[in-house]
Amino acid sequence: MNRLLLSITEGFKIAFTALWANKMRAVLTTTCIVIGIVSVTSMNTMTDGVDRAFDSSMEMLGRNVVFVEKWPWGFSGEYRWWDYRNRREMQVSYADDLRRLVPSASAVSAEAFRNARVRRGERQLDGVTIAGGTASFFETSTINIEDGRFFTDEDDQRAAKVVVLGATVKDRLFPNEDALGKEVRIAGQRFSVIGILESQGNFLGVEDFDNQVIIPLNAFGSIFSLRWGIRLAVQFPTDEAMIEGEYEVIGAMRQIRQLDPLDDDDFAINQTALFEAEFNSMKMIIYGIGIFLTGLALFVGGIGVMNIMFVSVKERTREIGIRKAVGAKSWEILLQFLIEATVICLFGGVIGVLLSVGITEIINQFFVAYMDWGTVVNALLLCTFVGILFGYLPSSRAAKSTPIESLRYE
8 A cells, every 4th residue: 555655655756856947848739638628517517507507596486387379389389370360369358267267376477578768867778577466576586675565556546657667777777875765767668666686697697687666567568468478377286286277277278268078278378398398408508519619629728638648658667667677566667658748638627627717707798607616526536537548558569668668768
């Protein structure tokens, strides 16, 4: 055991001495390793970032929620819009019908969305999402209030001009001041601020969910039309309840729509599982492309390491002969050159990880990325594997050389 530890220690000393003596060669050799590690860490940080953003985004939409709409969510395959456009629109009254006909539901809301200008004095924001909803909208969407309150059923029934601001809207219209009790204009009409939402962040790292305001649905109807664009959200207490509840919702909607048994559904049942399926497909494509590019870069880098190690073994043939002549074992020679190959790859891995930290910050400016210690450890383990894999053949040749032939080498 002591001899093994001594051999490992000496192997690292010799490896660093050899790298220092051939600095330029070491840097050039590790270039492809650096590229490979940057590729693999960037891929991992993006997929980890998308995973985290996706989970957060699903919470924004609401868990265990079934959405009833005119249009299905289309992601892949044929989207038969020509069939969907002639469907009847959803009605606000359907929310009360669903509460009665689907007793397993924990909450039902009617919702509608438009984009409009929100203004406060000289400050104004264009393209703000205006969400109109019944009071149960705050249950089905699982959003939280940071300050103030939500509007009530009574506020909705009397079409009260009250509004709950998203964090981005609040910060831009009321920087460094309290917004509660003050007024904003939505599409030219005055609304009193009664609440501020907790910051939700971006949906899948792209759409700002804080750039919205929420108003009672009847107040929404006084500004915009409620004849189209209504969405019904039906929430269930558990995943298991939602699976059964979906069939209840379909049956209830067919009853509400008075469809004959042979008629096709003239409404769409949407849920976040569609996002999850599409997300997993997209993630597999990203992984596939990333693994191919990473594997290619590391393979080229590994070939470079192998070539340099053959050169190093050739240059140090007499050194190998001397070490064997004074009693060094073949496994010690093998270990020495494997350590050297691994150190070269780890050197490239460390540089690649440091570069990836900066690249992750750049990616975060436009998309989502997240680097954790697991990604760093995996990158360094991969470097170690590449060093051992591609360093074994030249190391084995060095270990198998005979002392007499090595000492004769000029």
